[in-house]
Structure formats: structure tokens, C-alpha cells
Amino acid sequence: MIRSVTGTFHLHLDMFRMAPDHHQGDFVDNSAIRKMYDFFSSTPWFWELDAWTCRATARSPYRERVIGQLGIGESSRVLDVACGTGLNFDLLQERLARTGALVGLDYSPKTLRLARKKVAKRGWDNVTLVETDSAVYAPEEPFDAALCTFAIEIIPPWRETVAMMVRAVRSGGRVGFIGFKESTKRGFSTMNPVWRAMSVPFGGVELDRTVRSVLGEQCDEVLYEEVYGGFYYLLVGTKR
16 A cells, blocks of 8 residues: 655665565564554554545445445444454444444554544444454454455465454355455556555555455355456455
8 A cells, every 4th residue: 555654664664674585475574564553553644644545534435335245234243354443433333233243353552542532432332442463363253244454465464364254254244355456457557566666665565465266265255346446456255
């Protein structure tokens, strides 16, 4: 994801020097990602500017499209993985009618602090926020739906996180993603070298992950769309 905060470039590179310099994705670890996103969350207006420039606001049509395919009702239990500041929460709460349960996971304590402020301000008593590595999260009871938006290409143990999300939902439940990729669309694909060059230092994004095929091993695909010039994808599957 292209980031717009002045002066962060050298900080980001320093974070990734903490581990060996291998192919991107091999050297971005959880501690580096946590440090990066704690920094983002300490920067005034960072997330608002990021959401606006990347068309990822709380009312993003991409969020609406994926959440609308998750089959969420008023009594549903929903898991939001890498929930960040809670940008999915408004759309989810409209479907839960504040009677269903919403659990948000994130590994960045400073980002979760912002999410907690939002929950408190809205008076939502059906939301539980958990600071954890998403790959090892083990719910006490199954969810009806799980989603991860603008994050699965950032989370280092991404395969384990996809597997956890599938395990966490009941049979027939749905799992959804908004993810990052290189564009195959005419005209837009010329920007791929720039997109790739900036993906790690300005967000920790690895563009080569095969999330669609990994999800397809355990879920029947309901939705797959390439959007935002082909640089994002929307993916939803039903657990078999």
C-alpha cells in the first residue's frame, strides 16, 4: 500500500534491517510489522489520509461488497482479523444490529487503542478486541463469518492466518478478504514496478501471495473480483 506520511521511508527500511535480506516476505517478521503499524497509529491523521487516498474508508464500496457477501444476520458472530482502527465496524454493526457478536483481532497495541476509543465512543457493548498474533488465535466457539481486509498480504504468517479463519467459522460459514496484487489490466499494469518497489517499505505488503488458491482448498468460492485498477481483489468463500 502506498503510504503518504513524510519522513517514514528511512524508518521503514531500518525496521526491515532487523532480519536477513532475503526475498520480500521472507524477511518481514511480526515484530517489524507491529513496530511499523504502531508508528502509523501514533501519527496524527495517518489512518484517515491512508483510507482516503487508498479508497479504503469505512464506507468504501470494496468493504461493502465483501461484507455484503458474508451472510451476516442480527444474531451472527463475526471475526474481524487485523481489524486495525475498526474501519469495518460500522458496516458490520449495521448487519449485526448490535445484537450479534463482533471480535476484532490486531497485533499492534497502538492501533487497537484507536479501535477501543471508537468502540467506547459508539457505545458498542457487543465488540471484543483482542491483541494477538492472528495465526495462533483459538476461539472458544465458532463464528458465522470471518474477514480480513487490506491486511492478508501484510501479516507474516499468512497461510496460518487463512487456516485459522477457516477453522474459526462453522461449516457453511463464510470467509472474506480484500487483498493486494499486481494489476493485469491494460494500462494499469505499467505501474506494477512502482507498486512493488513501494509495497514493503511503505506497508510491509507482499504481492505474490496465493490467498485465493489457499482459501479454495477448504472453501467454495462465492466472489472474486479485481478492483482499483486491478491492484486490489475481493474474495469470499463458503466453508465446506
